[in-house]
Amino acid sequence: MNACRKSCLPCGLPDCLSAGIPGSLLKNMLARLPAGWYLPDMMISVTNFKGGVGKTTVAVHCAMWCASQGITVGFIDGDTQASSSQWLAEAQPDLPCRLVTTPEECLAAARELSDQCDVIVGDGPAGLGEISRTLLILSEIAIIPVTPSALDIRSVQQAISVLKFAKELNLGRPEGWLVLNRMRKRDTISRELIATAPQLGLRVGNTSIRDLQAYRDAVQQGTVVMRMGLRAAGAARDMEQLFQEILSERLRGIVGNRNQSMNFKRAQNG
Secondary structure, three states, rough: OOOOOOOOOOHHHHHHOOOOOHHHHHHHHOOOOOOOOOOOOOEEEEOOOOOOOOHHHHHHHHHHHHHHOOOOOOEEEOOOOHHHHHHHHOOOOOEEEEOOOOHHHHHHHHHHHHHOOOOOEEOOOOOOOOOHHHHHHHHOOEEEOOOHHHHHHHHHHHHHHHHHHHHHHHOOOOOOEEOOOEEOOOHHHHHHHHHHHHHOOOOOOOOEOOOOOHHHHHHHHHOOHHHHHHHHHHHHHHHHHHHHHHHHHHHHHHHHHHHHHHHHHHHHOO
């Protein structure tokens, strides 16, 4: 839809996936892509090795927040449970959402949605299999939600190798963001996560997502906390501050480029 961000998959792609890098299926699939196949203008993936960390909540709220900024948004649901797809179908039925079950379907959905939308948000399945790797390779930003537990610290460490693998193929992208989710207080484990993240090449969101009933109510009501008024004001504020921090500068660039394009077309037609 917009001018491409000028990042195509390298011509020598098969050589980049050397022995020892997991994912032979992904290697074969990517090797069949047309030469110079361009990445989506702006793609955000939400993923983690471990399930139950709030990926779906973050991904759905990310898509809805972007849409509230006047951005056209598409969504890729890579989780076989289709929780994101079902939630979005209730919250925003006109938001294009594609459910994918293979890396090939993921790539096809990204290519299709990139022609229609300014931003694509991808919700990866639990684990770091082929679909999660594909989403990461295509993304400019990777959001990794974690909860304050020792298991989540280990899951972040496991995710780093896949994130580095994606960066090798995607011209240094995606930029990794660690988002602290379901926080009740800044306990020892939370502080350990914050201290460890920069060493792993991740940025840590200054805003953590608190463990609030509003998020559970939002799922049941088929909406998002930003639309629930005063009873979800605290949760809405957390989401607003989080996405402002991670995305606002990039979205301003998208809007600015779009306005310039529209002004240019008006001048031509005038």
